[in-house]
Amino acid sequence: MCGISGVYAPGREAARLAYFALYALQHRGQESAGIAAADGGTIRSHKEMGLIGAIFDEESLGALSGHIAVGHTRYSTTGSSMVVNAQPLLERTEIGDFAFVHNGNLTNTDDLRESLAPTTTLLASSDSEVMAKVLVEAPGSMLERIQHVLGVAQGAYSVVLITKDELYAFRDPWGVRPLCLGTYGDGGYVVASESCALATVGAQYVREIEAGEVIRITAAGMESHRGPNQTAKPALCMFEYIYFARPDSTLNGRSIYMARYAMGRQLAKEHPVEADVVMAVPDSAVPGGIGYAAEADLPYVEGLIKNRYIGRTFISPDQKMRSRGVQLKFNPVVENLRGQRVIVVDDSIVRGTTTPRIVALLRESGAKEVHLRITSPPIKHPCYLGVDMATYDELIAANYTIEQIREKTGADSLGYLSLSGLVASTGREHGEMCLGCLTGTYPNAPAAHETRELVG
Numbered sequence: 001m002c003g004i005s006g007v008y009a010p011g012r013e014a015a016r017l018a019y020f021a022l023y024a025l026q027h028r029g030q031e032s033a034g035i036a037a038a039d040g041g042t043i044r045s046h047k048e049m050g051l052i053g054a055i056f057d058e059e060s061l062g063a064l065s066g067h068i069a070v071g072h073t074r075y076s077t078t079g080s081s082m083v084v085n086a087q088p089l090l091e092r093t094e095i096g097d098f099a100f101v102h103n104g105n106l107t108n109t110d111d112l113r114e115s116l117a118p119t120t121t122l123l124a125s126s127d128s129e130v131m132a133k134v135l136v137e138a139p140g141s142m143l144e145r146i147q148h149v150l151g152v153a154q155g156a157y158s159v160v161l162i163t164k165d166e167l168y169a170f171r172d173p174w175g176v177r178p179l180c181l182g183t184y185g186d187g188g189y190v191v192a193s194e195s196c197a198l199a200t201v202g203a204q205y206v207r208e209i210e211a212g213e214v215i216r217i218t219a220a221g222m223e224s225h226r227g228p229n230q231t232a233k234p235a236l237c238m239f240e241y242i243y244f245a246r247p248d249s250t251l252n253g254r255s256i257y258m259a260r261y262a263m264g265r266q267l268a269k270e271h272p273v274e275a276d277v278v279m280a281v282p283d284s285a286v287p288g289g290i291g292y293a294a295e296a297d298l299p300y301v302e303g304l305i306k307n308r309y310i311g312r313t314f315i316s317p318d319q320k321m322r323s324r325g326v327q328l329k330f331n332p333v334v335e336n337l338r339g340q341r342v343i344v345v346d347d348s349i350v351r352g353t354t355t356p357r358i359v360a361l362l363r364e365s366g367a368k369e370v371h372l373r374i375t376s377p378p379i380k381h382p383c384y385l386g387v388d389m390a391t392y393d394e395l396i397a398a399n400y401t402i403e404q405i406r407e408k409t410g411a412d413s414l415g416y417l418s419l420s421g422l423v424a425s426t427g428r429e430h431g432e433m434c435l436g437c438l439t440g441t442y443p444n445a446p447a448a449h450e451t452r453e454l455v456g
Contacts, residue, residue: 001028001029001075001103001244001387002028002029002072002073002074002075002087002101002102002103002104002193003022003025003026003027003028003029003072003073003103003192003193003194003197004025004070004071004072004073004101004102004103004158004159004160004179004192004193005018005021005022005025005070005071005072005160005190005191005192005193005197006018006069006070006071006101006160006162006167006169006190006191006192007021007068007069007070007071007167007184007188007189007190007201008067008068008167008188008189008190008217009067009068009184009185009188009189009190010067010186010187010188010219011067012067012185012188013037013061013064013065013066013067014037014066014067014068014069015035015037015061015064015065015066015069015071016061017069017184017190017201018035018037018069018070018071019035019052019056019061019071020200020201021071021190021192021197021198021200021201022035022052022071022072022073022197023052023053023200024192024194024196024197024199024200024201024246025073025192025193025194025196025197026051026052026073027244027246028073028075028103028193028194028244029072029073029074029075030050030051030073030075031049031050031074031075031086032047032048032049032050032073032074032083032085032086032087033047033048033050033051033052033055033056033071033072033073033074033086034046034047034048034055034071034072034086034087034088035047035056035061035064035069035070035071035072035088036064036069036070036071036088036090036099036162037064037065037066037068037069037070037162038066038067038068038069038099038162038163038164038165039065039066039067039068039164040066040067040164040165041164042066042164043090043097043098043099043162043163043164044063044064044065044066045064045088045090045099046060046063046064047072047083047086047087047088048083048086049083049086052073068162068165068166068167069162070088070099070100070101070160070161070162070167071088071101072086072087072088072101072102074086074087084123084124084125085124085125085126085128085129087100087101087102087128088100088101089101089124089128089129089132091132091133091135091136092136093135093136095141095142096142096163096164097163097164098135098142098161098162098163099161099162100128100131100132100135100159100160100161101128101159101160101161102127102128102131102132102157102158102159103156103157103158103159103177103179103193104155104156104157104158104172104176104177104385105127105155105156105157105384105385105387106127106130106131106153106154106155106156106157107154107155107384107385107444108153108154108155109127109130109155112127112130112131112134112152112153113130115134115152116130116133116134116137117137120133120137127155131149131153131157131159134148134149134152134153135148135149135161142161142163142166142168143168143214143216143225146168146170146214146227147214147225147227147228150170150172150173150212150214150227150228151227151228153172154444155172155176155384155385155444156172156174156176156177156237156385157171157172157176157177158170158171158172158177158178158179158193158209159171160179160191165218165219166216166217166218167189167191167215167216167217168214168215168216168217169181169191169209169214169215169217170209170212170213170214170215170227171209171210171211171212171213172211172212173211173212173227173232174211174232174233174234174235174434174443174444175208175210175211175212175234175235175236176235176236176237176385176434176443177193177237177385178193178194178208178236178237178240178245178251179191179192179193179208179209180192180193180194180195180198180205180206180207180208180209181205181206181207181208181209181215182195182198182203182204182205182206183203183204183206184201184202184203184204187221188203189203189217189222190203191209191215194245194246194249195249195250195251196246196248196249199248205250208251208252210234211232211234211235212226212227212232213225213226213227214226214227232443232444233431233432233443234432234433235432235433235434235443236251236252236428236432236433236434237385237387237433237434238376238422238423238426238433238434238435238437238438239383239387239437240256241256241259241260241263241422241425241426242260242263242284242347242348242375242376242422243284243347243348247260247284247286247287251426252427252428253427254426254427254428257287258287259425259426259427260284260285260286260287260288260291260347260375260425261287261288261290261291261294262291262424262425263287263288263291263375263376263417263421263422263425264287264288264289264290264291264292264293264294264295264345264375265291265292265294265295266295266417266418266421266422266424266425267288267291267292267345267373267374267375267415267417267421268291268292268293268295268296268373269295269421270415270417270418270421271373271413271415271416272296273343273371273413273415274341275296275298275340275341275342275343275369275371276298276299276340276341276342277293277298277299277300277301277303277336277340277341277342277343278292278293278296278298278299278300278301278342278343278345279300279301279302279303279304279336279337279342279343279344279345280300280303280344280345280346281304281330281344281345281346281347281358282304282305282306282330283306284347285345285346285347285375288345288347288375289345292343292345292373296343298343301333301336302333302336303332303333303336303337303342303344303362303365304330304331304332304333304358304361305330305331305332305333306329306330307328307329307330307331326354326357326358326361327361330358330361332361332362332364332365334365334366337362337365337366337367338365338366338367339366339368340366340367340368341367341368341369341371342362342367342368342369342370342371343371343373344358344359344362344370344371344372344373344411345373345374345375346358346372346373346374346375347374347375347376348374348375348376348379349374349378349379349396349397349405349409350379350390350395350396351390351394351395351396352396352405352408352409355372355409356408356409356410359372359409359410359411360410363410369412370410370411370412371411371412371413371414371415372406372409372411372413372414372415373414373415374414374415374416374417375417375422376416376417376422376438377416377417377418377419377422377438378397378402378405378416378438379395379397379437379438380395380397380398380437380438380440381395381398381436381437381438381439381440382395382437383436383437384436384442385434385436385442385443385444387437396408402414402416419435419438419439423435
């Protein structure tokens with residue numbers, strides 16, 4: 001789920017722009033962050049564990065001089081959470097050095113690792129480093145090396161890399177993870193995981209970088225090249241629409257906010273219920289809650305206030321506080337709940353550990369009835385492409401029927417959005433997205449990925 005950005009801005013300090021772009025992408029990863037910058041001769045880098053605001057200051061940014069930069073904020077899926085796995089990764093080749101950032105998850109990492117020279121040293125434990133080493137050992141120009149990677153790497157990868165005087169950005173042949181392109185000032189460009197990062201730095205959104213496309217930006221301008229795999233069908237991760245992307249971002253011309261709003265409206269059509277008010281679990285479900293309320297012609301209220309600062313702390317609560325569960329993260333607005341029949345809209349139920357606590361908290365706050373409505377279908381399968389989606393044993397919908405899930409959550413009723421309703425809300429076609437966690441059919445999964453019979 002990581003956030004990545006790249007900046008090519010002649011006459012500007014690109015690291016500062018990359019810093020603000022990463023700030024807009026902080027929701028995509030909070031474990032570590034880093035920026036590398038190039039001035040036409042040297043690449044300099046700074047990265048640490050933690051949040052972007054705590055890692056960089058005027059001094060560290062000032063040391064990253066140059067008009068080209070690349071940035072990364074990490075959410076780990078492959079490779080443990082430690083500074084050696086933080087990015088950018090710096091690599092040296094016979095054609096020059098490069099700095100590399102990656103969002104996604106490879107499914108053939110072991111095969112790629114075995115293809116490396118016996119003398120290759122791997123310092124990290126991530127699939128990102130393996131991909132970077134494949135680039136190092138590939139023949140030809142940097143463009144030819146990237147096209148080689150596109151031909152051998154399986155899985156999800158959106159990548160930005162910089163050399164001393166160029167910027168490259170490319171996506172896997174399926175386009176599982178997002179990456180967009182914008183123009184900046186006179187002859188400048190910005191690439192980022194989401195369009196909200198472009199808006200933050202004042203870049204003008206141009207388009208999504210296509211699946212299997214390689215963008216090369218030099219002093220002569222921008223070039224577009226295609227990778228060798230032209231038969232793959234685009235498969236953007238559906239969870240970008242459901243949860244990952246910021247609501248002010250745009251994907252394929254569709255506002256994330258409006259897609260989630262449409263999910264809520266459709267959910268109200270599919271699962272109506274008599275109630276007094278509609279609320280949402282903050283933050284990603286809020287547009288869906290507003291959409292549900294509009295379609296149901298019911299008042300939308302704030303039922304829970306999210307504490308935005310306690311969730312990402314390095315200080316663990318003691319056992320007595322931990323037992324309070326969701327009250328560390330949410331505070332109820334009792335006046336909006338007392339005596340009310342409440343419809344609660346959420347984006348998903350994954351393991352089913354948090355939802356019962358939310359239902360219980362609403363009942364303790366005086367809600368007469370609690371009706372759960374979910375703006376995604378049941379998540380029945382793990383993700384192999386960059387989302388920490390749990391195993392079959394951990395996924396509640398893989399082991400219980402909808403009625404059993406309702407009983408476990410303590411809700412009075414439970415309704416999930418249909419797959420067709422979800423797809424229609426995005427404005428994309430069914431065959432243009434990865435729906436693996438919902439259907440069990442993946443665009444490119446490990447050859448021996450786990451399968452099992454499902455309940456219900």
